[in-house]
Amino acid sequence: MIQLMEKEDAATAADQRNEIVLDTRELNLWYGPEQALKNIALQMSEKQVTAIIGPSGCGKSTYIKSLNRMVEMNPLVRITGQVMFKKRNIFHKNYSVEELRTQVGMVFQKPNPFPKSIYENVAYGPRIHGIRKKKLLDEIVEKSLRDAALWDEVKDRLNENAYGLSGGQQQRLCIARTLSIEPEVILMDEPTSALDPISTLKIEELVQELKQDYTIVIVTHNMQQAARVSDQTAFFLNGEVVEFNDTVTLFSNPNDQRTEDYITGRFG
């Protein structure tokens, strides 16, 4: 009993320093008969960048998509366990996916702007949440584009189609679109895998900026990227978390042999 109380005290102390925003508890996920995630337990703290690394097919993409329940768009998916987002279980039947996704935004692997103008792409979020006033929309669009480091490049052509932008600009537009609804968490699923090195660098700088205000989870197959941008890193293998630690510790002094093999490039 005393032990338990001490534990709780310690937890509260940790909470005060950096509140746990996303707490994954014994998460299991199946695609039909195939188990893709096994007993995942991870905690993500507020305004921290958590990187998820691992070889292809290890479940890292499945995991990040289960954090905003996009994974359930596949009708074969079955889930057990919990993900507590600010102390509420996101899989609880009273928690609508729309409400969750307003709080937990996502940037996808391939830039996926709408076939609309740059302005309309960013205004889409506020519009679906009921904002109609032109002046307020203008403000949100400008702020979001500034925060996504895209404003200076597009401010003179807001009404042009977003498909005229380069791949890197499109991805930053997608980030601006995510920022427009001011989520708490931004999930990024290999956001730079379709981009050239310079665009990649810009996105990485942007992640550093954004973590002042947002909790970020980023899936990447690029270990240098994980080392550069993240505060903590989880290494996934075959649907399990092999190791989860401070990024510096995980890369310099991994606990598990498999982690060491992977980060030193022996497989993957």
Place this chain on the structure above:
Amino acid sequence: MKQNTDQMNRMKQRLLLNNLMKHSFLFLTLIALAVLVILIVQVFTQGIGWLDWNFLTSKLSLNPDRAGILGVIVGTILLMVVVGPVTMLLGICTAIYLEEYAKKGRVHSFIQTNISNLAGVPSVIFGLLGLTVFSRMFNLGSSIVAGGLTMSLLVLPIVVVASQEAIRAVPQFLREASYGMGATKWQTIRRIVLPASLPGILTGMILSLSRAIGETAPLVVLGIPVLIMPVPDSLMDDFTALPIQIYYWTLDAVLTAEYANLAAATIIVLLIVLFIMNSAAIFIRNKFQKRY
């Protein structure tokens, strides 16, 4: 390979056959084309002299010199006024339900199979259905509403299938982007899926209307009166439409030869209308195709 006479001969044979096939295919293509050209030339030479402003703006008459197709055109337009909205509403909603809402399972494939089957049902049978349900059960007789509803059923499968294909062609990543921002299913459909699939849906709509404009059999079964019809002025009036007027004038040409010319002139009008509609469909399809 060493060339000897034997091989040379075989080579010649192969080249000869090759040439022969090429010309046979061209010839057979030209036969189909020739039939079309003969039809058009015959219709135009017979009808163009009768096709003038008076013909388009006069009422039907037993006297071939005074007869015009104003009432027929109005009948066709009013028919489309019924068919257009009805098929658009039923067709697009069905397509949205099947593509976006329905769980892919037994019920889904049952509905899907039936829609595909409906597309293959002969139009006479739709006429019988219309006669039983709309004319008799709902007491709509051979009015424009009865004809329009029957035609709507006939072309509904075309609209549903075309709309489904257009909706399916909207890339999944656009839906994901919308859902990922907390949009509901309906918001995603209204703001993302429908705008992106609208050109395809419109193309299907126009093609189905042009099919409805040209169909005769269902209207014959409904029992459109052969009398000289007045210009209809409400949707509950009896009516006649372009193809059915062509049909009756051609029948009556046995008695009054000039009716054949009136039929030819009406065919020209119908062909022009169909040509314009199909061109519009192709134009929309090409102009708005694949912007992502």
